[in-house]
Amino acid sequence: MNKTIVALDFSSKEEVVTFLEAFDEPIFVKIGMELTYACGFEIVETVKAMGHNIFLDLKLHDIPNTVKGGMKNLAKLGVDIVNLHCAGGSVMMKAAIEGLEEGAVNGKRPLCIGVTQLTSTSKEMMNDELMIPGDVLDAVLHYAKNAKDAGLDGVVCSVHEAAAIHKLCGDDFLTVTPGIRLSTDSVDDQKRVATPEYAKKQGCDYIVVGRSITNSENPKQTYINIEGMMK
Numbered sequence: 001m002n003k004t005i006v007a008l009d010f011s012s013k014e015e016v017v018t019f020l021e022a023f024d025e026p027i028f029v030k031i032g033m034e035l036t037y038a039c040g041f042e043i044v045e046t047v048k049a050m051g052h053n054i055f056l057d058l059k060l061h062d063i064p065n066t067v068k069g070g071m072k073n074l075a076k077l078g079v080d081i082v083n084l085h086c087a088g089g090s091v092m093m094k095a096a097i098e099g100l101e102e103g104a105v106n107g108k109r110p111l112c113i114g115v116t117q118l119t120s121t122s123k124e125m126m127n128d129e130l131m132i133p134g135d136v137l138d139a140v141l142h143y144a145k146n147a148k149d150a151g152l153d154g155v156v157c158s159v160h161e162a163a164a165i166h167k168l169c170g171d172d173f174l175t176v177t178p179g180i181r182l183s184t185d186s187v188d189d190q191k192r193v194a195t196p197e198y199a200k201k202q203g204c205d206y207i208v209v210g211r212s213i214t215n216s217e218n219p220k221q222t223y224i225n226i227e228g229m230m231k
């Protein structure tokens with residue numbers, strides 16, 4: 001199974017198709033807000049028809065009944081992974097799983113993972129602006145435990161928290177880690193970043209990589225190199 005999930009942060013179907021046509025084999029991709037809001041759910045069908053695995057990253061966060069209904073309809077798309085914000089709470093997370101089970105295709109629902117603290121969040125921002133005291137690790141572990149207890153399959157976190165999450169929630173509980181950079185010289189808007197090699201050492205199940213691949217001169221070769229680092 002591929003360990004690298006490529007973030008398709010594009011604004012048109014043409015860019016996506018051109019990008020994916022360079023790959024000879026199916027890969028794991030992430031479809032997020034930018035692409036979904038530009039193309040609608042048709043893009044999911046397009047990417048699925050090309051044979052790729054899909055993490056639909058729409059980060060649901062609303063009252064339990066609304067998230068349940070939303071997840072029921074997302075499950076019908078037949079994607080591999082969907083997600084929500086753990087900050088929505090345990091009742092919301094349990095409702096999400098109920099919705100996914102109701103919408104399951106042929107008895108199979110997508111995996112559901114919870115965003116703990118965004119990788120663009122620093123300790124300073126969390127403490128001073130979001131008014132969450134303590135270390136990022138503590139907040140992330142707290143959300144991860146809630147997510148596990150609510151029946152989620154894993155979390156989105158940074159590489160720096162993945163090993164502690166596996167220790168607390170078990171090795172089967174997925175850690176999906178964005179904030180990946182090939183060199184920590186250019187982090188853009190990310191705060192908790194790490195290299196693919198360090199992600200491998202920390203036991204991350206999947207890394208999510210966007211700009212380091214999509215903005216590179218040879219995206220396919222960069223992808224192959226990164227996958228090599230995760231093997």
Ligand SMILES: O=c1ccn([C@@H]2O[C@H](COP(=O)(O)O)[C@@H](O)[C@H]2O)c(=O)[nH]1
Binds near residue numbers: 117
């Ligand atoms: O905490 C999070 C949750 C989601 N993301 C998403 O991952 C990619 C990262 O893109 P890069 O270009 O590699 O920085 C992007 O689609 C985010 O929406 C995240 O970065 N952090």
